[in-house]
Amino acid sequence: MYDCALLVIQVVTRTAVSILCVSDTKFLPLLLFFFSPSGTPGSSCPHGVQQPCAVASNTICLPPPACATGTNWSHTGRVPCNECSTTASCTDGIKSLCSPTSNVLCHTACVNGATWSVAGVAPCAPCKQEAACTLGVKQPCTRSADTKCGETQKPTLLPATVNPGMLVL
Secondary structure, eight states, X not given: OOSSSXXXXXXEOSSOEEEEEEOOGGGHHHHHHHOOOOSSTTTTOTTOEEEOOBTTBOOEEOOOOBOOTTTEEOSSSBSSOEEOOOGGGOTTOEEEOOBTTBOOEEOOBOOTTTEEOSSSBSSOEEOOOGXXXXXXXXXXXXXXXXXXXXXXXXXXXXXXXXXXXXXOO
16 A cells, blocks of 8 residues: 555644654554544655655755845845845945845934944944133044043143242252
8 A cells, every 4th residue: 555664644633744754554443543644755855855754754855045144145045045135225324234134224324413333333322512611612423433621721831930938959
């Protein structure tokens, strides 16, 4: 009846589909009463069989195909995949290109007058408050430079006068 003494039975429950391997042919008539084998061993593997059903192990299915670098991506890196965003949408530069597990990531610009970094993109630090500049603001905060306060006044040195009888060290 079967070429092999191994019968693969697909058991469907409310929550899962399992593939059972039965290698003892003496139970075959009883099993056929409850189950009728359909398809070939591993037919429930939509992407193929990695390891066929054996006496001591169930069928192991191949994983779905991978997403293509630079073309599409998904959180698992496998189908179903989403189309990659275009790099043209990155007005402040590209942080990373599309990979099988991540879409294109764009740099986030610092906010003029509020945050800054040397590169002008995240990570950004808060700007120094202009109110802290007691001698005025030399340069307001930009995306790539912090607030620069007016320079402090240098103390003026007056010529020293020496009174007779004073000891000057």
